[in-house]
Amino acid sequence: MKGVLRFGKKEKLRSLFIGSFKILERIGSLAYRLTLPPKLTTVHNVFHVSMLRKYVHDHNHVISYQTLEVQKDLSYEENPTMILDRKVHQLRNKVLLVKVQWQNHGRDESTWKKEEKLKTKYPELFN
Structure with missing residues (x-):
């Protein structure tokens, strides 16, 4: 398997x-x-x-x-479609998180990602 x-x-x-x-x-x-x-x-x-x-x-x-x-290696590119929510995660530093809905997935499969990483890779989401 x-x-x-x-x-x-x-x-x-x-x-x-x-x-x-x-x-x-x-x-x-x-x-x-x-x-x-x-x-x-x-x-x-x-x-x-x-x-x-x-x-x-x-x-x-x-x-x-x-x-x-x-x-060929059975992988595919995931692209975010929209940002659903934002929150601040506080440990030692403040970390800004955004809830992202992905292209081939539903709303229930959205994930929390760091805002700064998404801004550099997908700036069109933050306009």
Whole structure:
């Protein structure tokens, strides 16, 4: 499993469902191999039956995927889209922090970064 991408920090699925995918084959009595989109090529494609849910077909349900530009080493560039909040973190010195929302992530996955580092790298965010 070394080098296999997992969903989230604690090796669990971050959201309740990540999408509906076609079953390629049944492996044993409790595992299934699924077809995954290109952005999930580094994820192991065999899942236990307890992780799968039945898909009820709905004509109004349209699944859309965001495309990522992935380099050869399977990495991609993260760019901040907006600053959500500011705060001062006081230890021995005052540190100005900003809460940043990133391009391919939702609001719940925003992170706190040092304002001075972001100002040098992304000055367009602070206009």
